[in-house]
Amino acid sequence: xxxxxxxxxxxxxxxxxxxxxxxxxxxxxxxxxxxxxxxxxxxxxxxxxxxxxxxxxxxxxxxxxxxxxxxxxxxxxxxxxxxxxxxxxxxxxxxxxxxxxxxxxxxxxxxxxxxxxxxxxxxxxxxxxxxxxxxxxxxxxxxxxxxxxxxxxxx
Amino acid sequence: xxxxxxxxxxxxxxxxxxxxxxxxxxxxxxxxxxxxxxxxxxxxxxxxxxxxxxxxxxxxxxxxxxxxxxxxxxxxxxxxxxxxxxxxxxxxxxxxxxxxxxxxxxxxxxxxxxxxxxxxxxxxxxxxxxxxxxxxxxxxxxxxxxxxxxxxxxxxxxxxxxxxxxxxxxxxxxxxxxxxxxxxxxxxxxxxxxxxxxxxxxxxxxxxxxxxxxxxxxxxxxxxxxxxxxxxxxxxxxxxxxxxxxxxxxxxxxxxxxxxxxxxxxxxxxxxxxxxxxxxxxxxxxxxxxxxxxxxxxxxxxxxxxxxxxxxxxxxxxxxxxxxxxxxxxxxxxxxxxxxxxxxxxxxxxxxxxxxxxxxxxxxxxxxxxxxxxxxxxxxxxxxxxxxxxxxxxxxxxxxxxxxxxxxxxxxxxxxxxxxxxxxxxxxxxxxxxxxxxxxxxxxxxxxxxxxxxxxxxxxxxxxxxxxxxxxxxxxxxxxxxxxxxxxxxxxxxxxxxxxxxxxxxxxxxxxxxxxxxxxxxxxxxxxxxxxxxxxxxxxxxxxxxxxxxxxxxxxxxxxxxxxxxxxxxxxxxxxxxxxxxxxxxxxxxxxxxxxxxxxxxxxxxxxxxxxxxxxxxxxxxxxxxxxxxxxxxxxxxxxxxxxxxxxxxxxxxxxxxxxxxxxxxxxxxxxxxxxxxxxxxxxxxxxxxxxxxxxxxxxxxxxxxxxxxxxxxxxxxxxxxxxxxxxxxxxxxxxxxxxxxxxxxxxxxxxxxxxxxxxxxxxxxxxxxxxxxxxxxxxxxxxxxxx
Numbered sequence: 040x041x042x043x044x045x046x047x048x049x050x051x052x053x054x055x056x057x058x059x060x061x062x063x064x065x066x067x068x069x070x071x072x073x074x075x076x077x078x079x080x081x082x083x084x085x086x087x088x089x090x091x092x093x094x095x096x097x098x099x100x101x102x103x104x105x106x107x108x109x110x111x112x113x114x115x116x117x118x119x120x121x122x123x124x125x126x127x128x129x130x131x132x133x134x135x136x137x138x139x140x141x142x143x144x145x146x147x148x149x150x151x152x153x154x155x156x157x158x159x160x161x162x163x164x165x166x167x168x169x170x171x172x173x174x175x176x177x178x179x180x181x182x183x184x185x186x187x188x189x190x191x192x193x194x
Numbered sequence: 195x196x197x198x199x200x201x202x203x204x205x206x207x208x209x210x211x212x213x214x215x216x217x218x219x220x221x222x223x224x225x226x227x228x229x230x231x232x233x234x235x236x237x238x239x240x241x242x243x244x245x246x247x248x249x250x251x252x253x254x255x256x257x258x259x260x261x262x263x264x265x266x267x268x269x270x271x272x273x274x275x276x277x278x279x280x281x282x283x284x285x286x287x288x289x290x291x292x293x294x295x296x297x298x299x300x301x302x303x304x305x306x307x308x309x310x311x312x313x314x315x316x317x318x319x320x321x322x323x324x325x326x327x328x329x330x331x332x333x334x335x336x337x338x339x340x341x342x343x344x345x346x347x348x349x350x351x352x353x354x355x356x357x358x359x360x361x362x363x364x365x366x367x368x369x370x371x372x373x374x375x376x377x378x379x380x381x382x383x384x385x386x387x388x389x390x391x392x393x394x395x396x397x398x399x400x401x402x403x404x405x406x407x408x409x410x411x412x413x414x415x416x417x418x419x420x421x422x423x424x425x426x427x428x429x430x431x432x433x434x435x436x437x438x439x440x441x442x443x444x445x446x447x448x449x450x451x452x453x454x455x456x457x458x459x460x461x462x463x464x465x466x467x468x469x470x471x472x473x474x475x476x477x478x479x480x481x482x483x484x485x486x487x488x489x490x491x492x493x494x495x496x497x498x499x500x501x502x503x504x505x506x507x508x509x510x511x512x513x514x515x516x517x518x519x520x521x522x523x524x525x526x527x528x529x530x531x532x533x534x535x536x537x538x539x540x541x542x543x544x545x546x547x548x549x550x551x552x553x554x555x556x557x558x559x560x561x562x563x564x565x566x567x568x569x570x571x572x573x574x575x576x577x578x579x580x581x582x583x584x585x586x587x588x589x590x591x592x593x594x595x596x597x598x599x600x601x602x603x604x605x606x607x608x609x610x611x612x613x614x615x616x617x618x619x620x621x622x623x624x625x626x627x628x629x630x631x632x633x634x635x636x637x638x639x640x641x642x643x644x645x646x647x648x649x650x651x652x653x654x655x656x657x658x659x660x661x662x663x664x665x666x667x668x669x670x671x672x673x674x675x676x677x678x679x680x681x682x683x684x685x686x687x688x689x690x691x692x693x694x695x696x697x698x699x700x701x702x703x704x705x706x707x708x709x710x711x712x713x714x715x716x717x718x719x720x721x722x723x724x725x726x727x728x729x730x731x732x733x734x735x736x737x738x739x740x741x742x743x744x745x746x747x748x749x750x751x752x753x754x755x756x757x758x759x760x761x762x763x764x765x766x767x768x769x770x771x772x773x774x775x776x777x778x779x780x781x782x783x784x785x786x787x788x789x790x791x792x793x794x795x796x797x798x799x800x801x802x803x804x805x806x807x808x809x810x811x812x813x814x815x816x817x818x819x820x821x822x823x824x825x826x827x828x829x830x831x832x833x834x835x836x837x838x839x840x841x842x843x844x845x846x847x848x849x850x851x852x853x854x855x856x857x858x859x860x861x862x863x864x865x866x867x868x869x870x871x872x873x874x875x876x877x878x879x880x881x882x883x884x885x886x887x888x889x890x891x892x893x894x895x896x897x898x899x900x901x902x903x904x905x906x907x908x909x910x911x912x913x914x915x916x917x918x919x920x921x922x923x924x925x926x927x928x929x930x931x932x933x934x935x936x937x938x939x940x941x942x943x944x945x946x947x948x949x950x951x952x953x954x955x956x957x958x959x960x961x962x963x964x965x966x967x968x969x970x971x972x973x974x975x976x977x978x979x980x981x982x
Contacts, residue, residue: 073222074215076447078395079480083902086395114215127213131205134871138702139212140219140396140447165910172902174395174448175702177878177939178910180871 043107047072048116056103062096063087065103066113074114074143078172085171088144089113095151097144097170114143117150126150126188135184137175145171149185157189199715203867206707207721208700217445220399220416225473228401229258231463232319233476234309234326235485236301239335239557239895240348243299243308243328250325251311256318259466260326261310263298272296272461274521275430278528279673280360280553288360288553291351293521295431295458295465301330302350302520303558304897305485307458312466312474335557337895339494339515342554350520350555359518359553360527364535365611370548373509377500381583386964387571389492389517389889390882391484391899392564393907394701396447398487399477400460402467410438411468415460417443417729418453418699419739422676424731426456426524432464443729446701450879451563452487453701454741455524459486484900489889490564492517493530493571499579505589507598509546510538512575516553519560525741526562527553532672533568533660539609540576541620541656541833542598547610557895563741565879565940569659577655577945581952582961591949592628595656596621606926613660615831616926618859620656623835623921627654627857630917631837639839649842650852651954654835655945661934662747662830662925679825680744681736682752684713684760686818688805690798691723694756697737698749699728702875703936704868705745709753711864712930716757717797718784735821743934746864747830751928755822758929763818764800770811771795771803830925830933834858836877836942840950847973849951851881856918856942861925861933869935873918876939882908883940884947888966955979 040055047070054069066072066089075098078084087098090112117124123131126146136142145168152159152167159167164185165178173181198204211217248260266272272295280288296307309326313319334348341347342357350357374380396416403412411434417423420441428436446453459476466474478486493516500509516530535549584591599620600607607615628634636652643650663669666677683695694709710724727733740749761781768786769776778789787794795803803810804818839853856873863869886906890898899905906912924931944965951967952960958979963971 067222071224072215073219074217076219076396077221078397078447079902081480081901081903084395084480114213118214123210123213130213131209134206134867136209136212137704137871137875138394138396138448139208139217139445140394142212143215146213161915168910172395172907172909174393174450174879174907175875176871177874177876177916178908178913179874179915182910182915 041104043104045106045108046110048112058102058104060103061099062101062103062106063098066098072113072115076140076143078140083172084141085148086141086144088147088171090147090151095148114147117146124150125191126153129184129188129191133180133184133187135176135181141171141173145173145181149188153185153189157192159189161186197714198711198721200711200864202711202865204707204711204721204865206704207710208704208706219396219445219447220401220414221477223401223414223444225401225403228473228475229312229314229470230316230319231310231312231466231474231476232323233307233459234311234323234328235482236304236306236308238301238330238332239304239337240333241301241330242333243297243301244331245329246309247327248309251322254318254322254325256314257311257322258314258470259312261296261466263294263296266294266296267298271432272465273431274456274458274461275426276522276527277524277675279675280362280527280531282361283363288527289351289354290522291353295461304895305559310462310466312470335895337557337891337893339517339554342556343515350557354555357555359555361552362531363550365548366546367548369546370509370511373546374500374511377508378503379501379587380498381501381579381586382496382498383579383582383962384496385575385578385962387491387493387495387574388883388965390490390564390887391889391905392450392452392487392490394448394450394452397478397480397483398453398457398459400463401473401475402463403473404468404471406471410440411464412440412442413460413464414442414444416446416453418446418449418701418741420699420729420731421697421737422739423456423460427461427464431456431461440732443699446699449701450565451490451567451741454739455488455562481901485559485897488523488560488562489519490561491571492561495575497575497579499583501583501587505587505594505597507542507544510544512538512549514549514551516551517556517558517561518553519556519558521560523560523562526560528673529563529568534572536611536613537569537572537658537660538576539611540573541600541658543600545610558891565876566937567742569937570941570944573655573657573941574945578948578962581949592654596624614828615658616828617923618658618831618833619923620833623833623857623859624656626921627835627837627855630857630919631853631855633837643841649844649954651840651950653838653946653949653953655942655949656835657942658831658833659937659941660829660831661743661937662826663742663744664829665827666825676738678738679823680738680748680752681823682749682756683735683821684753684756684819686760686801688802690719690801692717692719693725693727694753695727695734696749696753697734697739698745699740703740703745703872704865708746708864708868709750712750712753713757716754716761719797743832743936746930746932747925747928747934748824748826750930750932752822752824754929755824756820759820759822760818763820764797766811766814767800767803768795771809827927830861832858832860832933832935832938834938834942836946838943838946838950840947840954842954842972844976847969847976849885849967849972851914851947854914854916856916856939858920858938859922860920860935860938861922862931863920863922869920870918872935873939874916876937877916877943878908878913880940880943881913881947884944884965885967886912
């Protein structure tokens with residue numbers, strides 16, 4: 040089995056994995072990072088979104104071996120010493136989550152958007168989030184939260 | 195008011211864990227020695243099982259167990275019951291076929307369970323499942339209502355002639371016929387309420403566990419009502435006594451009705467775990483959810499409205515065909531009947547109503563309650579036909595509604611379809627919604643859109659729903675095989691912190707915050723000293739769970755009753771400590787005070803005394819913990835008005851909601867932020883139903899919309915920003931005055947959207963089109979209208 044070495048949430052991880060193992064299964068089942076969720080089998084719901092090398096990626100579309108030598112951040116790695124990131128804080132403030140299942144993917148995706156486009160308009164936010172499905176909120180409060188986090192200059 | 199009490203938009207207590215990936219959903223739970231289950235499902239809508247060969251699967255690496263319907267039949271267990279009995283017009287009971295957790299001889303829908311494979315790992319289980327050979331003899335299927343009712347159609351169940359589960363009616367036929375006989379005008383309309391697939395973003399999952407030493411069984415499951423699941427598993431599908439069976443529903447990622455029911459997989463993981471004495475986990479992949487989660491809606495209706503020459507409604511006649519799928523899911527028979535026909539009065543004084551509902555079996559996934567459940571179907575019928583009537587009579591559609599509304603001074607109002615509305619102000623929510631939506635200024639926006647080549651339309655709907663289900667005795671008389679009260683336990687700890695145990699379940703609704711606000715309000719304790727516990731039958735006395743917008747109205751009422759008992763006992767303790775008589779002690783803002791004095795004891799001091807009862811009233815039990823059961827006296831009746839504006843591109847048929855306004859009456863609001871969020875979510879699902887969503891089966895019963903590629907769950911870009919508000923009248927019969935909010939958005943919005951679509955196309959002669967108004971359907975409608 041191939042051996043991989045990568046950084047996950049700032050910690051070095053080495054493992055032997057089957058070549059077919061998806062990154063999302065590696066994170067959830069091998070590392071116990073269950074904050075990254077699986078909501079579909081066609082790479083459309085976005086619940087599994089993480090950052091690889093700082094960019095948002097659906098971790099169900101990537102093999103664990105492809106992350107070899109790279110750096111992965113999951114929802115568990117976003118807060119610093121228990122302080123929520125500006126995006127996490129904005130989701131709380133604006134009620135941008137209900138059941139919480141799509142939330143990790145939403146937050147990771149939105150964090151990347153604001154990093155790339157701090158002045159994103161409402162339309163740009165809605166367009167960016169097309170790869171993240173939420174069935175609870177109707178999106179309005181998610182959009183508000185992302186706008187607020189962008190204003191706060193936050194990631 | 196206590197800080198964070200009733201009326202405060204407190205930020206949610208549960209968010210900290212969800213935002214940091216610390217939520218614990220069923221699939222996140224990992225038990226030592228956990229094995230993995232995969233279910234072999236039928237690829238056919240209808241087939242005879244000639245043989246199942248499992249040898250290769252059994253020999254596959256890591257395989258621990260392979261079970262089939264023959265194993266199940268041998269043990270005479272695994273039949274899933276339905277919880278609601280409906281009777282035919284002639285008084286005979288509905289046809290109630292068996293529902294085996296694994297099929298032995300025949301499969302009746304794509305996705306039907308045929309075999310269970312358990313292995314050491316998920317991959318090994320999947321590989322072995324692919325080696326199970328099932329020899330099917332394909333049989334003709336009925337995939338929809340039209341096929342099911344054809345003479346000589348294949349039968350889903352031989353005992354259900356004409357594929358009819360029941361042929362039910364409700365209301366006064368003679369009075370309705372008489373109303374139609376004297377009508378100035380009769381308006382009729384045929385409409386379809388499209389079949390929906392709930393698609394909570396968390397797929398269902400279940401873990402069975404068995405402890406050989408104690409003979410205890412545990413089921414961890416994605417459920418909206420763990421006690422109900424335990425009851426059904428204990429009393430019907432398995433027969434494990436309830437005291438040896440624990441059901442846990444941890445964090446659950448959305449439900450919308452689809453996680454109410456007792457599903458085959460819950461039985462199967464328990465069965466396998468008991469055989470292996472090892473935990474067994476099953477988690478659906480999404481394409482499996484599409485063919486195994488109960489679907490919603492699926493009605494075909496013919497409706498007629500009788501009016502006098504002033505536009506006063508004289509009578510309503512409705513004939514509905516309802517698709518129940520291949521098996522009766524837990525609530526299914528009750529949805530197109532008691533949840534539907536009883537709501538056909540809506541906000542109106544229609545004096546005579548008669549409904550006939552024929553429910554049909556088809557070779558499709560079972561259909562059951564989905565957000566709104568029966569009430570969106572009723573609202574859609576009513577609000578569409580009212581618009582059509584306004585058009586045909588040349589009366590303004592707002593004016594026609596207003597003319598027929600039940601007036602504020604007419605409450606309590608008894609409808610001809612059994613319900614007694616306790617309170618409401620339909621004129622007020624209508625006027626506020628029209629103002630907020632700038633109804634009066636619409637024609638200017640229409641012309642402006644026309645200049646851009648777009649067809650703009652505006653639509654309105656008003657609604658009443660019956661929720662806060664339900665008074666147990668009444669529900670029982672309607673065929674419900676359970677009580678529908680709710681349970682709460684309030685445990686005050688010696689140091690004054692509080693745990694609330696509730697039989698309802700939160701899967702997005704924010705109960706951990708809302709119920710804590712009740713404790714803050716009543717006991718004056720800070721929110722961070724209150725914990726709300728739900729979803730574990732070993733912790734909570736009992737409960738019926740969360741559905742039908744019942745949690746605050748029924749569950750919250752139970753919490754309030756328990757809090758009041760705590761205060762009453764606290765007064766006895768405080769009176770003793772203060773050497774006063776109990777009647778002279780007041781409780782306010784967390785303090786027990788002797789009336790007219792400054793002598794007082796804090797809530798914390800009283801709590802401590804209850805557990806260290808050194809100076810204590812004679813004869814009073816120590817401790818400060820109270821349980822309450824609350825059985826509602828009536829349903830609650832949220833109501834309101836929704837206004838929608840759409841723009842249609844006539845070249846492509848693409849329809850966009852450009853403005854959406856909601857004005858809802860939900861009774862007492864505890865947390866306005868959460869209430870608004872609930873309305874947003876409901877409206878999103880309603881717009882989804884109107885414009886985007888629809889389960890599509892082909893004529894052979896193959897589900898064509900079997901993934902997110904073929905079934906459109908609304909994305910952020912598909913939805914507008916909503917302008918919603920509330921104008922509340924209080925529920926008169928529960929202690930909080932709350933009516934419920936979970937479903938209002940999904941009930942009120944679909945007819946508002948469709949009335950807007952029809953309004954945009956009315957100048958082309960379009961009178962009606964069915965949901966979903968997809969670009970293709972709208973484009974064809976425009977093309978056909980132009981042709982004619």
